[in-house]
Amino acid sequence: MARRHRQRRGPPRAPAELYIEALAQDGRGVAHCDGKAVFVAGGLPGERVRATFVRAHRGYDEAEVEAVLEAAPERVEPRCPHFGVCGGCCLQHLDPAAQIEARQRTLLDALQRIGGVQPARVLEPLTAPVWGYRRKARLGVRYVLKKGRVLIGFRERQGRLLADLSRCEVLVPEVGERLGELAALIERLSVREQIPQIEVMAGDEAVCLVFRHLTPLSDADRAQLTAFAQTSELYVALQPGGPNTIAPLWPAEQPLYYAQPEFGTRVDFRPGDFIQVNAPINRQMVVRALELLDVQPGDAVLELFAGLGNFTLPLLARGAHVTAIEGDPAMTRRAAHNVAANGFEAAEHYAADLLAPDPEAVWLRRDYAKLLLDPPRSGAKEMLAHIGRLAPERIVYVSCDPATLARDAGELVKTYGYRLEAAGVMDMFAHTAHVESIALFVR
Numbered sequence: 128m129a130r131r132h133r134q135r136r137g138p139p140r141a142p143a144e145l146y147i148e149a150l151a152q153d154g155r156g157v158a159h160c161d162g163k164a165v166f167v168a169g170g171l172p173g174e175r176v177r178a179t180f181v182r183a184h185r186g187y188d189e190a191e192v193e194a195v196l197e198a199a200p201e202r203v204e205p206r207c208p209h210f211g212v213c214g215g216c217c218l219q220h221l222d223p224a225a226q227i228e229a230r231q232r233t234l235l236d237a238l239q240r241i242g243g244v245q246p247a248r249v250l251e252p253l254t255a256p257v258w259g260y261r262r263k264a265r266l267g268v269r270y271v272l273k274k275g276r277v278l279i280g281f282r283e284r285q286g287r288l289l290a291d292l293s294r295c296e297v298l299v300p301e302v303g304e305r306l307g308e309l310a311a312l313i314e315r316l317s318v319r320e321q322i323p324q325i326e327v328m329a330g331d332e333a334v335c336l337v338f339r340h341l342t343p344l345s346d347a348d349r350a351q352l353t354a355f356a357q358t359s360e361l362y363v364a365l366q367p368g369g370p371n372t373i374a375p376l377w378p379a380e381q382p383l384y385y386a387q388p389e390f391g392t393r394v395d396f397r398p399g400d401f402i403q404v405n406a407p408i409n410r411q412m413v414v415r416a417l418e419l420l421d422v423q424p425g426d427a428v429l430e431l432f433a434g435l436g437n438f439t440l441p442l443l444a445r446g447a448h449v450t451a452i453e454g455d456p457a458m459t460r461r462a463a464h465n466v467a468a469n470g471f472e473a474a475e476h477y478a479a480d481l482l483a484p485d486p487e488a489v490w491l492r493r494d495y496a497k498l499l500l501d502p503p504r505s506g507a508k509e510m511l512a513h514i515g516r517l518a519p520e521r522i523v524y525v526s527c528d529p530a531t532l533a534r535d536a537g538e539l540v541k542t543y544g545y546r547l548e549a550a551g552v553m554d555m556f557a558h559t560a561h562v563e564s565i566a567l568f569v570r
Contacts, residue, residue, distance in 0.1 A: 140180040140183065140188070141180075142177055142178060142179045142180070142193055143160055143177070143178060143180070143190075144175060144176070144177055144178075144196065145158035145159075145160060145165060145167060145170070145175070145176055145177075145178050145190070146158055146174075146175055147167060147170040147171055147172050147173065147174045147175075147176060147199075148172065149172050150171070150172055150229050151166055152233055152529075152560060152562075153166075153217070153560050154217035154218050154559070154560035155167055155168050155169075155170065155217075156168075156169070156170025156171060156172065156174070156176075156192075158170065158178070158190075160188070163186075163187060163188060164186070164187040164188070165178070165180075165187065165188045165189070165190050166187060166188070166189050166190070167189075167190045167191065167192060168189075168190070168191045168192065168211075168217075168284065168285075169191060169192035169211065169220065170192050171198075171199040171201060171202055171220065171221055172199060173197075173199040173200075174195060174196075174197055174198055174199045174202070175195075175196040175197040176192045176193070176194065176195050176196060177192070177193045177194040177196060178190040178191060178192055178193060179191050179193045181285070201221055201222045201225035202220055202221065202222075203219075203220060203221065203222050204220075205219035205220050206219060206258065206296050207219055207294075207295070207296045207297075208293075209280075209290055209291075209292050209293075209295075211284065212283055212284060212290050212291075213280060213281050213283065213284065213290035213292060213295075214281050214282045214283055214284040214290065215280070215281035215290075215295065215297065215559075216297060216558040216559055217284065217558070217559060217560055218558050218559060218560065219558045223254075223257050223554075223557060223558075226554070226557065226558070227252045227254060227552065227554055230252070230552040230554070230562045231249070231252060231551070231552050233529055233562050234529045234532075234550065234551075234552050234562055234564050235249070235550075237529035237530055237532070237533040238529070238532070238533045238536055238547070238550065239533075240533070241530055241533035241534055241537065242532075242533035242534060242535075242536040242537030242538075242540070243537050243541070244533075244536050244537055244540050244541075244547050245547070246547045246548065246549050246550040246551075246566065247546065247547065247548050247549065248548060248549040248550075249549070249550065249551055250415070250549050250550060250551025250552075250565070251551065252551055252552050252553065252554060253408055253411045253412060253415065253551075253552075253553040253554060254408075254554045255405065255407035255408050255411070255554060256407065257297075257554070257557035257558060258296050258297065258557075259296070259297065259298070259299055259300045259303060260297060260299075260404070260405045260406070260407070260408075260557060261297045261298050261299065261303075261327075261404050261405070261556075262299050262327070262328070262329035262330075262334075262402070262404055262405070262406055263327060263328055263329070263402055263403075263404045264298055264302075264326070264327045264404070265324055265325075265326050265327075266279055266280060266281070266306075266324060266325045266326075266327065267279070267280060267281065267282060267289045267323070267324055268289075268313060268322050268323055268324055268325055269289050269323070270313070270314070270319045270320045270322075276310065276314055277310040277311075277313045277314045277319060278290075278291050278292075278310065279292060279306050279309055279310050279313075279325065280292035280295065280306065281295075292306050293306060293307050294306055294307070297557065297558060298327065299327070299329045299334060301329070301334045301359075301361060302327050302329075302334060302336070302361075305359070308359075309325065309336075312351065312352070312355050315351055316344070316348045316351060316352075317344075317345050317347065317348055318340055318341075318342050318343075318344055318345070318348060321340055321341040321342040322338055322339060322340050322341075323339055323341065324339045325337065325338055325339070326339070326366075326398060326399065328383060328396075328397075328398045328399075328400075328402075330382075330383035330384050330385055330396070331384060331385050331386055331406075332384075333361075333362055333381070333382070333383060334361050334362065335361070335362035335363070335364055335381055335383060335398050336361055336362065336363050336364070337364045337365070337366050337373055337398045337399070338352065338363065338364070338365055338366065339366045340365065340366070340367055343367070344365070349376065352365075352376055352377075353376060353377045356376065356377040356378075357377060362375070362377070362378065362381045362383075363375075363376045363377055364376055364381065364398050366399075370399040373397070373398050373399050381398075382395070383395070383396050383397065383398070384396065385402070385406060385409075387410065387413060387440060387441055388410075389410065389413075389414055389441070390413075390440065390441040390444040390445070391444060392436075392440035392441060392443075392444055392469050393440075393468075393469065394435055394436055394437060394440065394465055395435075395461075395464075395465055395468065396435055397461075400435060400458070401434055401435075402435070402437070403437065403555065404555065404556065405554075405555045405556070405557075408553050408554060408555045408563075409437070409555075411553070412525065412553055412555075412563075412565065413437065413438060413441050414441075415565060416438060416499060416523050416525060416565060417438075417441055417442065417445060419521075419523050419549065419565070419567040420497050420499060420521055420523045420567075421497075421521060422442060422445040422446070422447050422497065423445075423446070423447075424445070424446030424447070425446060425447070425448065426446075426447045426448065426496045426497055427447070427448050427450070427493070427494065427495045427496050427497075428442055428447045428448065428449050428450070428495060428496070428497045428498065428499060429449075429450050429452070429490070429493075429495040429497075429498045429499075429517070429519065430442065430449055430450065430451045430452065430498075430499045430500070431452050431481055431498070431499070431500040431501075431502070431507065431510060432452070432453065432454070432481060432500055432501045432502045432503070432507075433451035433452055433453045433459075433462060433476075433501075434453060434458060434462065434501070435458060435461060435462050435465055436451070436462045436465040436466060437501075438499055438501065439451045439462060439465075439466065439474060440465065440466065440469055440471070442499070443466065443469070443471040443473060443474055444471075446473075447473070447497075448473045448474075449473065449474045449475070450474075450475045450477070450490050450493070450495070451474060451475070451476050451477070452476075452477050452478075452479050452481060452490060453476070453477075453478060453479075454478065454479065454480055454481055454482075455478065456478040459476050459477070459478040460476075462476055463476045475490070477489075477490050481502070481507070481509065481510055482505070482509050483509060484509060484510060484513060486513070491513055491517070494517070495517055495519045496519060496520055496521075497519050497520065497521045497522070497523075498514060498517070498519040498521070498522045498523075499522075499523045499525075500522070500523075500524055500525070501525040502526070502531075503527070504527055504528040504531065505528075505531060506526070506528065506531030506532065506534060506535050507524070507531075507535055508531070508534065508535060508538075511535060511538050511539065511542075511543070514539070514543070515539075515542065515543035515544075518543075518570065519570075520569065520570050521567065521568070521569050521570075522539070522545065522567070522568040522569075523565065523566070523567055523568075524536075524565070524566045524567075524568065525563075525564075525565050526563070526564045526565070526566065527555075527561070527562075527563050528562075529562050529564060532564060532566060536550075536566060536568070539568050540568075544570060545568040545569065545570055546568065546569050546570070547566060547567075547568055548567045548568065548569045549566065549567040550564060550565070550566040550567070551564060551565060552564045553565065
């Protein structure tokens with residue numbers, strides 16, 4: 128029977144002076160006190176800090192920086208006044224270039240420690256502006272009776288409460304600079320206590336706000352939301368239930384898309400869809416993926432976790448014949464619509480559960496020269512044996528979790544005879560501890 132993880136109880140530990148030795152994967156500094164590991168929020172490698180202990184566990188303690196006694200040269204002043212309270216960002220105090228270096232170390236360390244592999248070549252990191260980049264987000268909303276007002280934002284770094292934000296520096300400015308205005312709007316609604324979240328979705332030419340509401344809106348509520356949409360020039364949609372209940376309020380038609388100018392293509396999407404949060408990084412990522420895959424006209428390419436066509440359309444633009452697999456049937460249909468809307472024909476779409484693949488599926492009984500996959504955080508473990516049997520000559524793996532990429536990389540190299548030719552990181556989530564990466568495997 129697995130042991131339950133228990134927090135150590137007892138009197139609070141006195142503050143201590145600590146030396147920060149390294150940066151943990153969650154963005155906290157790592158120190159030791161009396162031989163025990165301490166994870167220190169706000170600490171950077173090379174610093175001496177005075178830290179307050181906040182939690183004690185059997186194998187480690189947690190602490191927060193009370194004062195920086197000797198600062199690291201990479202320390203910078205956080206731009207956001209809510210830094211340290213809001214849990215949306217944890218690395219604004221670290222120079223952006225140093226953030227990239229830390230992500231690269233995290234990736235390479237994971238590949239070696241978990242997968243037992245190292246790339247023959249480390250790719251130059253993909254970077255872009257680090258402020259106002261986030262075009263997709265889910266903001267929490269809560270009316271606090273004691274304060275008599277609405278809070279909008281991300282959860283606090285410590286605890287489950289919402290951070291009290293007046294603005295957000297990483298959200299697209301159309302929304303990040305309007306949090307106070309949005310809070311005041313919701314305060315005027317009759318259902319102010321029944322709106323738990325606002326989802327932000329930004330395309331190239333429009334930004335949509337989806338208001339989740341747990342009880343029906345009054346006519347006056349709808350009128351106020353419509354007036355806000357008209358004056359702000361933001362789309363407003365409503366979500367009374369699950370994601371499939373999202374419907375426009377104003378305007379009646381809400382076209383959202385992002386262009387892929389390097390390929391002459393465009394991806395249409397809807398509120399609630401998965402899209403990459405950082406538009407400039409996404410454009411660079413797609414270009415790099417196709418370069419690594421070395422796509423040639425006529426290549427048969429298998430694309431797994433294909434989504435709405437973020438890679439499918441550029442692959443088709445390069446003359447490949449694409450078999451695109453996605454788990455959501457509705458998304459599969461809309462991906463096929465995107466292919467047709469862009470004037471392509473050389474694509475086949477299948478809806479399939481890639482976490483429990485059917486070995487008799489027709490698309491698994493074909494030959495492919497190349498394979499591209501962009502799995503969720505859980506990785507592609509269930510597909511590896513099938514990939515090994517298909518034996519494409521090149522594989523490009525886009526990852527949002529270095530641990531599962533490392534696990535799968537070790538399997539591809541040690542069991543199926545691939546070589547990890549190249550790997551590198553992408554600054555998809557600046558100022559956070561998230562590590563997005565891309566890797567090339569060749570036979």
